[in-house]
Amino acid sequence: MTAVAPNSTGGAGGTQQPILSARGLIKTFGRVVGLDGVDLDLYAGEVLAIIGDNGAGKSTLIKCLTGALVPDAGTLELDGKRVSFQRPQDARDAGIETVYQQLAVIPALDIASNLYLAREERRPGPLGSVLRMLDKKGMRERAGKAVQELGIQTIQNMGQAVETLSGGQRQAVAVSRAAAFGGKVVVLDEPTAALGVKESNQVLEMVKSLRAKGLGVILISHNMPQVWEVADRIHIQRLGGRAGVITPESHSMTDGVGIMTGAMKLEG
Amino acid sequence: MTAGTSAAAAELARRRHSPLQRVQHLLHGYPWISPLVILVLTMVVFTIVNPRFSNPSALSLLIQQTAVIACLAIGQTLIILTAGIDLSVGAIVILSMMVMAKLAVENGVPAPLALLIGIALGVGAGALNGLLVTRVNLPPFIVTLGTLSIFTAIALLYSGSKSFQNNELPDLLNWTGTSFPVGPFRLTVGVVIVLVLYAIVGFALSQTAWGQHVYAVGDDPEAARLAGIASKRVLLSVYVVAGLVYGIGAWVLIGRAGAASPNAITDANLQSITAVVIGGTSLFGGRGRLIGTLIGALIVQAFYVGLSLARVDQQYRLLAVGVLVIVAVAIDQWIRKVKS
Numbered sequence: 346m347t348a349v350a351p352n353s354t355g356g357a358g359g360t361q362q363p364i365l366s367a368r369g370l371i372k373t374f375g376r377v378v379g380l381d382g383v384d385l386d387l388y389a390g391e392v393l394a395i396i397g398d399n400g401a402g403k404s405t406l407i408k409c410l411t412g413a414l415v416p417d418a419g420t421l422e423l424d425g426k427r428v429s430f431q432r433p434q435d436a437r438d439a440g441i442e443t444v445y446q447q448l449a450v451i452p453a454l455d456i457a458s459n460l461y462l463a464r465e466e467r468r469p470g471p472l473g474s475v476l477r478m479l480d481k482k483g484m485r486e487r488a489g490k491a492v493q494e495l496g497i498q499t500i501q502n503m504g505q506a507v508e509t510l511s512g513g514q515r516q517a518v519a520v521s522r523a524a525a526f527g528g529k530v531v532v533l534d535e536p537t538a539a540l541g542v543k544e545s546n547q548v549l550e551m552v553k554s555l556r557a558k559g560l561g562v563i564l565i566s567h568n569m570p571q572v573w574e575v576a577d578r579i580h581i582q583r584l585g586g587r588a589g590v591i592t593p594e595s596h597s598m599t600d601g602v603g604i605m606t607g608a609m610k611l612e613g
Numbered sequence: 614m615t616a617g618t619s620a621a622a623a624e625l626a627r628r629r630h631s632p633l634q635r636v637q638h639l640l641h642g643y644p645w646i647s648p649l650v651i652l653v654l655t656m657v658v659f660t661i662v663n664p665r666f667s668n669p670s671a672l673s674l675l676i677q678q679t680a681v682i683a684c685l686a687i688g689q690t691l692i693i694l695t696a697g698i699d700l701s702v703g704a705i706v707i708l709s710m711m712v713m714a715k716l717a718v719e720n721g722v723p724a725p726l727a728l729l730i731g732i733a734l735g736v737g738a739g740a741l742n743g744l745l746v747t748r749v750n751l752p753p754f755i756v757t758l759g760t761l762s763i764f765t766a767i768a769l770l771y772s773g774s775k776s777f778q779n780n781e782l783p784d785l786l787n788w789t790g791t792s793f794p795v796g797p798f799r800l801t802v803g804v805v806i807v808l809v810l811y812a813i814v815g816f817a818l819s820q821t822a823w824g825q826h827v828y829a830v831g832d833d834p835e836a837a838r839l840a841g842i843a844s845k846r847v848l849l850s851v852y853v854v855a856g857l858v859y860g861i862g863a864w865v866l867i868g869r870a871g872a873a874s875p876n877a878i879t880d881a882n883l884q885s886i887t888a889v890v891i892g893g894t895s896l897f898g899g900r901g902r903l904i905g906t907l908i909g910a911l912i913v914q915a916f917y918v919g920l921s922l923a924r925v926d927q928q929y930r931l932l933a934v935g936v937l938v939i940v941a942v943a944i945d946q947w948i949r950k951v952k953s
Binding site: 413432433434437443445449450451452453454458462463464465467476477478479481506508509 | 638641642816820821822823825826828829831832833836837838839840841842843899900949
């Protein structure tokens, strides 16, 4: 493994303090080593892509960053403060939103309910405080605004069940949810994997607008052209460790794939 | 894209929906419509066959007879919404009922206390099911198949297989059977209790965060967990609430049957599941409305009353209910394939 310092030329915040920083993350599953001492830095207002072969530890890494898994060792700092997440809700409360590859939405619930899932808003007054009644109308209105902000025109009715939407629209709902509540960091796991070209481009536009809002965005992807299009920096995972960090300017796609597969070594 | 082409595209999209697809969408949004249509058709047909079916007295009897199964089906709906199933409904009801009756009659426990202990036992039994499902990670079918035998055995051992008639029981336990006129109808206290339970649980399911979480956990427990829902806690709460409903159901049953007998409602499990399924709730979890269950319970009872008024062999009721269950599940499968 070649340890590489974060590239100071890439990203929006070269000299700033990272918004999210991981040091020496280790996660094992029985005798299988998922993560073998991984470091990661993410700055506000940048898109950090994570690429790597199957089994390189991409999913394990982001699960450790988002509270879905608890690392065996290593430290996490959010905004310079030490944090440790036991559950996804802990990461969410701290301002890290995640869009998972397969499990992004609940199909049976409507769009507004999905956006507000696990942080529902109640009606004002005794209806809310005593009867715990949900403010469905208000949540639908605000959900409509959140979806509009990301420039999604195809979704109109916030009371529509998510299972009636197309794959791209479902992903748009998941990303809107992350964008609407993502205080600091948004993590996207293969957001375009199941989508067509046009829908993928819509999601990539959403990723760019998240960056424009000043959020730190982590994008896991297998699609190299997409990574080279939107990423500011690229973190390469290999065999459970960090093989290096490059930028779309410093290295070509071929170099990136070479480092990913071990055909090429990154020089410090 | 110009405004002209997008309008044309919208028009095309609208035309792509055949009338059948529109029906599918409607049923997807309102799954209780098909049971309601079946209930209305059933009542119309039985009234044509024998006008006495629509007499206020016959309808009153229909409602009173539906009350107990409709009550138990509330708990069954909650559990089926989480993609589970409860085979121990009948056993929990019998256990709660026998404890209430024996404590009051033989042990001299004051009636209100005996009632509360009986209901609490229902809650405890539900909690045991829930803990086995969430902590030991056993499938609900196996858990409740086991507790079905366990609770039945305890109820029989405890009561010595003895029945208590209503003249032995304290007034409070018989109170649910007390009837009173409402216009031309006669309702019982038990019917009112069941309707109030429907209102409370229906509100909780459709209007509170807890209800949203029940649907989310039933639809996809892992996605719900990643969204920040404490899936296991929600699942446990469902079994506890179901147990509470069964405990109250035991009280309603004493009033309806006019006795507390360990041999009462032997078919409560299948009848409650039938009511839920005919009511449009999906056995795969996450889809369904509580009001559908009430309609489903009424349909089953309407077949029973209607066929006997039509002087048709009672076995046809069983046959008709069997056909309805299969049709209801087939409709559910079709609705779930909905696409925009």
